[in-house]
């Protein structure tokens with residue numbers, strides 16, 4: 185019998201009774217009471233600067249404040265953020281990460297930090313230091329040319345972006361931390377930050393990925409919250425970094441927890457530009473699951489492209505993938521809202537990633553090579569230091585689904601991992617007839 189058919193038959197026989205809510209960790213990541221505590225104990229500077237910034241000129245986009253002209257003709261921000269004792273209450277931002285998206289995030293933030301009175305002009309960007317082929321340090325080159333020549337060549341970041349290879353130094357004055365590294369490095373970074381950050385820090389994660397602990401899946405925003413004891417919003421969306429870098433119109437979604445709307449608005453203000461429009465939604469897990477899981481579907485779309493299966497097949501894979509994304513998200517986190525899947529972080533990110541993302545591109549090359557060249561090899565060759573998130577996320581999700589006895593219910597997610605590790609051929613991505621899940625999920629309940 186064909187190897188794949190053998191596999192499928194085995195799968196059917198392994199079907200187990202469905203026990204969706206038996207895991208003890210459903211409430212593990214619910215930190216709304218913790219968030220409330222942060223809000224009520226946050227020192228007043230953060231909130232006062234935020235309230236101040238809520239009164240922009242009505243003719244301008246929200247949060248965009250007018251620049252004043254200096255005597256030498258340059259533009260300066262009015263300095264109205266001194267308290268009675270003359271201490272500045274401006275928010276200070278550090279970006280932790282300097283890859284392709286990290287550099288674009290720094291550019292967006294720098295343009296607003298330079299204009300808005302509620303933020304310090306200077307934006308620190310922590311750089312995982314490396315030596316370029318020229319023998320120069322990446323950090324030195326960024327600070328000299330105002331350009332990340334390795335991860336975002338040709339784009340000026342803004343003169344107020346300061347690259348810093350010293351993580352502790354980069355964060356020590358910041359009260360707004362933007363996490364934007366590949367997900368596999370976050371835990372190590374958080375451990376290095378324990379005890380090194382200010383007491384009034386707010387965080388946001390732009391990272392699309394997850395960790396799997398023995399207790400179950402741990403989203404990156406939860407990891408950051410748990411390791412550092414801070415509130416963490418998320419920002420996800422249809423955001424291919426190179427397109428935003430050249431200021432093509434895009435949207436994104438900011439996910440926040442209950443009672444954290446004001447904090448979310450502050451993040452929206454920090455990132456918003458006329459070409460980058462953000463919508464806040466109260467659904468951290470929904471937003472983050474969308475951003476994380478779509479990378480697995482993008483691999484499936486890449487296999488379809490690599491095998492030249494055509495547009496209808498690709499659309500089918502995207503539809504099935506979106507359906508599995510929604511089911512998985514709602515089963516793991518019962519608070520996830522259906523409406524979140526219609527925001528930029530949901531269907532829009534799925535579309536853009538399946539059309540033009542790095543996961544799609546490398547998966548297409550993997551399929552074209554018949555699965556004979558590994559993802560690690562192709563990633564190194566095709567992305568020159570940039571990292572895929574989909575292959576590790578597929579593995580992590582497989583572990584979660586297997587642990588709960590749910591593999592049969594999510595054939596596309598299960599197949600993607602098995603193709604990535606060479607247990608199935610890339611063409612198995614469309615072998616669905618025997619693998620159709622026999623249940624539907626309505627409002628988080630399996631039927």
Ligand SMILES: NC(=O)c1ccc[n+]([C@@H]2O[C@H](COP(=O)([O-])OP(=O)(O)OC[C@H]3O[C@@H](n4cnc5c(N)ncnc54)[C@H](O)[C@@H]3O)[C@@H](O)[C@H]2O)c1
Nearest residue numbers: 282283284285286312364365366369391392424425570571
């Ligand atoms: N690039 C995009 O278009 C895009 C868009 C939206 C979201 N994202 C997400 O943003 C996150 C970051 O992606 P990116 O595109 O900025 O990164 P990237 O893949 O372009 O770059 C990899 C980064 O990892 C760093 N790095 C390598 N080894 C490291 C280590 N041991 N410790 C710490 N850092 C190390 C490199 O210096 C580099 O900055 C990912 O989760 C990704 O899914 C990316």
Ligand SMILES: O=P(O)(O)OC[C@H](O)CO
Nearest residue numbers: 421422423424541542543
């Ligand atoms: O290039 P990818 O596949 O990592 O995807 C990039 C972004 O997540 C698209 O929103």
